[in-house]
Every structure is written in C-alpha cells, then in structure tokens.
Amino acid sequence: MIRHLVLFKLNDGVGRDEPRVLAGVEAFRALGGQIEDLRFWECAWNISDRPIAYDFAINSAVDDADALKRYLEHPAHQAGVALWREFATWVIADYEF
Template sequence: MIRHLVLFKLNEGVAKDEPRVLAGVEAFQALGKQIDELRAWECGWNITVRDIAYDFAINSLVDDPAALQAYLAHPAHQAGVALWREFATWVVADIEV
C-alpha cells in the first residue's frame, strides 16, 4: 500500500473563502468517490495556526505504484490540480505502508 500525502499552502493574499478556493476544495472533496483506485481519501483545512503550517491537506491510500499513477492521471484529479495551481503551492510525499 502507498500513502499519498499532499500539503497545500495558499499563495500570499489568497483567502480560503474565495470562490476559486472553495471550488478547488469541492473538487478535491469529491475525488474519493470518483476514483476507484483510492482505498482511503481524506482532505481538509489545517486547524493549526503556525507560521510553518500548511493550509490544506490530502491523505490518501492506494494499493500500489500502478494505482497511484492511475489516480494521478485521472481526469478528475487533473481538473482539481488545475484549479489549485491558480492559488496555491504544495509538497508531496508517497510512503509505503
């Protein structure tokens, strides 16, 4: 199994209640039901307020590298990424569990 973790940081001046951010969150919230390769899917806003904290996180689980690639290439995932690219940066970690 592979745990796919992503931490998002909103760009300077971007508020989490902006319509484009809300659309990005909605797109990611829906992925768990849209992509068969996902065994587990969680996402949400970070509740920690610290200078080093990221703003939004995804925690997901897939079976293997092929499933991870299928998830990454899925049109719904690509559409969500395109939205987030407009207002955030992110870091990714994929770990075997």
C-alpha cells in the same frame, strides 16, 4: 499500500473563502467517490495557527505504484490540480506502508 500525502500553501493574499478556493476544495473532496483506485481519502483545512503550517491537506492511500499512477493521471484529479495551480503551491510525499 502506498500513502499519498499532499500539503497545500495558499499564495499570499489568497483567502479560504474565495470562490476559486472553494471550487478547488470541492473538486478534491469529491475525488474520494470518483476514483476507484483510492482505498482511503480525506482532505481538510489545517486547524493550527503555527507559522510553519500549511493550509490544506490530503491524506490518501492506493494499493500500489500502478494505482498511484492511475490516480494521478485520472481526469478528475487533473481537473482539481488545474484549479489549485491558480492559487496555491504544494509538497507531496508518497510512501509504502
């Protein structure tokens, strides 16, 4: 199995309640039910107020590298990425477990 983690940082001046952000969150929340290769899916807003904290996180799992590739290329994933690209940056980590 491969764990796929993503941490998002909203751009300066962007708020969680903006319509474009809400649309991005909904797009990612829906992925768990749209992409067969996902074995585990959760995403949520950060609850920590630490200055080093990111704003939003995705924690997911797929079977193998081929499944990860299919997930990353899936049209629903790409659509969500396009939304988030407008108002955030992110870092990722993928590891076997």
